[in-house]
Amino acid sequence: xxxxxxxxxxxxTKVISISRPTLQRLPMYHRALxxxxxxxxxxxxxxxxxxxxxxxxxxxxxxxxxxYGGGKPGLGYDVLDLIEVIEELLGMNNLNEAILAGAGRxxxxxxxxxxxxxxxxxxxxMFDKDPEKVSRHIGQVLxxxxxxxxxxxxxxxxxxxxxxxxxxxxxxVADTMVRAGIEAIWNFAPVNLRVSEDVFxxxxxxxxxxxxxxxxxxxxxRSRKCSTASSSEA
Amino acid sequence: xxxxxxxxxxxxTKVISISRPTLQRLPMYHRALxxxxxxxxxxxxxxxxxxxxxxxxxxxxxxxxxxYGGGKPGLGYDVLDLIEVIEELLGMNNLNEAILAGAGRxxxxxxxxxxxxxxxxxxxxMFDKDPEKVSRHIGQVLxxxxxxxxxxxxxxxxxxxxxxxxxxxxxxVADTMVRAGIEAIWNFAPVNLRVSEDVFxxxxxxxxxxxxxxxxxxxxxRSRKCSTASSSEA
DNA sequence: TAGATTGTTAATCGATTAACAATC
DNA sequence: TAGATTGTTAATCGATTAACAATC
Numbered sequence: 160x161x162x163x164x165x166x167x168x169x170x171x172t173k174v175i176s177i178s179r180p181t182l183q184r185l186p187m188y189h190r191a192l193x194x195x196x197x198x199x200x201x202x203x204x205x206x207x208x209x210x211x212x213x214x215x216x217x218x219x220x221x222x223x224x225x226x227y228g229g230g231k232p233g234l235g236y237d238v239l240d241l242i243e244v245i246e247e248l249l250g251m252n253n254l255n256e257a258i259l260a261g262a263g264r265x266x267x268x269x270x271x272x273x274x275x276x277x278x279x280x281x282x283x284x285m286f287d288k289d290p291e292k293v294s295r296h297i298g299q300v301l302x303x304x305x306x307x308x309x310x311x312x313x314x315x316x317x318x319x320x321x322x323x324x325x326x327x328x329x330x331x332v333a334d335t336m337v338r339a340g341i342e343a344i345w346n347f348a349p350v351n352l353r354v355s356e357d358v359f360x361x362x363x364x365x366x367x368x369x370x371x372x373x374x375x376x377x378x379x380x381r382s383r384k385c386s387t388a389s390s391s392e393a
Numbered sequence: 394x395x396x397x398x399x400x401x402x403x404x405x406t407k408v409i410s411i412s413r414p415t416l417q418r419l420p421m422y423h424r425a426l427x428x429x430x431x432x433x434x435x436x437x438x439x440x441x442x443x444x445x446x447x448x449x450x451x452x453x454x455x456x457x458x459x460x461y462g463g464g465k466p467g468l469g470y471d472v473l474d475l476i477e478v479i480e481e482l483l484g485m486n487n488l489n490e491a492i493l494a495g496a497g498r499x500x501x502x503x504x505x506x507x508x509x510x511x512x513x514x515x516x517x518x519m520f521d522k523d524p525e526k527v528s529r530h531i532g533q534v535l536x537x538x539x540x541x542x543x544x545x546x547x548x549x550x551x552x553x554x555x556x557x558x559x560x561x562x563x564x565x566v567a568d569t570m571v572r573a574g575i576e577a578i579w580n581f582a583p584v585n586l587r588v589s590e591d592v593f594x595x596x597x598x599x600x601x602x603x604x605x606x607x608x609x610x611x612x613x614x615r616s617r618k619c620s621t622a623s624s625s626e627a
Numbered sequence: 628t629a630g631a632t633t634g635t636t637a638a639t640c641g642a643t644t645a646a647c648a649a650t651c
Numbered sequence: 652t653a654g655a656t657t658g659t660t661a662a663t664c665g666a667t668t669a670a671c672a673a674t675c
Contacts, residue, residue: 182604186583186598217644217646221643224658230657234651267498267502272498274599275600275603280603342610351421363599364421367418367420368597369512370416370417375577414667438633458634464633
């Protein structure tokens with residue numbers, strides 16, 4: 160694997176730092192690369208990768224250059240090598256263990272979302288307070304009573320917590336998680352969690368997504384009425 | 394409701410234009426405001442709203458000023474009025490009809506996600522190609538055979554399509570939707586859709602979310618090993 | 628009026644887009 | 652070698668942060 164020259168972790172030296180936007184595009188590159196590999200491509204240019212991932216070719220080169228130094232001028236990037244580096248960066252090779260709070264529909268969907276396995280995510284247990292749900296399996300995952308959560312987090316040393324509870328339970332669950340040692344929370348409940356500084360929270364706010372779409376449709380209708388052009392977006 | 398002065402739609406004059414980041418923060422403000430209202434607050438300052446929504450007070454004022462002109466220097470914003478304006482902007486008062494392709498776990502979770510109703514989203518039908526799933530109800534929504542999709546989209550004039558199919562079916566479903574008249578697609582399948590310019594696509598890429606978290610945890614562990622400080626984020 | 632807080636203007640920061648010299 | 656394509660530097664754009672004069 161050709162990481163960028165000089166950006167490897169020599170003892171106590173620096174760690175590659177990737178910007179948030181770049182990081183979020185990595186899964187798209189990964190997908191496009193896998194497809195390319197499946198089609199038999201060994202080498203790919205930034206423009207072709209851009210076309211396949213729907214991202215600007217300038218952007219592609221800029222992004223890749225922030226963590227990859229293996230591109231060959233005149234030729235392009237080695238598909239397989241690039242895939243490996245991205246997988247390393249995304250932690251797809253490490254096993255990312257997580258616990259999931261909330262065994263309702265959303266929780267169940269997350270627990271059995273097929274895209275996650277390939278990204279190294281392993282949900283080791285689910286929690287719910289509803290006795291109806293406790294002791295059942297969802298997919299491969301056993302649902303436990305929420306009172307067992309702190310103990311299990313500590314015993315297994317799990318660092319990632321996923322919250323898929325109703326809104327009014329989310330903050331309390333987050334507090335419990337953090338107290339037990341969770342360092343990163345993926346929150347699907349529509350609540351702005353308040354946690355201590357050193358806990359990373361990713362708010363997966365479906366309402367925001369919906370807001371964007373709804374606003375777009377409303378605006379489109381409005382601007383059409385005013386006989387103006389419509390805007391677009393990929 | 395006090396929209397910003399001069400930004401209303403006078404015949405053919407301009408439409409309020411809100412930046413994407415601002416738009417995505419509106420649901421957070423909305424939530425914080427609802428909570429404030431429930432607690433009996435009639436008026437709220439930008440700093441208090443910031444505290445409650447987890448957003449910088451500078452940001453709050455900047456955001457609000459782009460669409461709201463009703464703030465009173467020395468006092469703050471009228472909670473109820475602000476809520477109403479945001480609801481209007483997010484189309485929470487209009488009914489947003491949508492059709493949903495894919496009646497698997499993810500599709501089912503979306504169809505019955507409680508947060509959506511309040512945002513005016515109404516899923517009028519679901520589609521699947523699995524005969525096992527067709528003709529059943531998921532929540533309130535009837536699942537139909539995917540062959541009936543184009544006709545139904547046209548008959549009801551639905552403009553929003555939600556894709557929750559497996560990855561390999563997503564592009565074909567999107568094409569069908571667009572041909573039938575869908576103007577905005579909310580895509581939960583891990584595929585970069587290719588659609589015509591005037592169709593709005595929101596890619597709800599759960600893999601991106603996971604990438605952010607996994608990278609953060611990996612990096613945190615690595616930087617701890619090197620005895621350096623850890624970074625954080627809200 | 629005096630104190631508080633807005634709305635707006637200016638400064639900073641970071642990401643995207645573009646262009647091009649280096650190089651396979 | 653000539654042609655293609657990278658990696659990087661420069662230019663542009665837009666968002667966030669800060670500061671402050673206007674005003675309730």
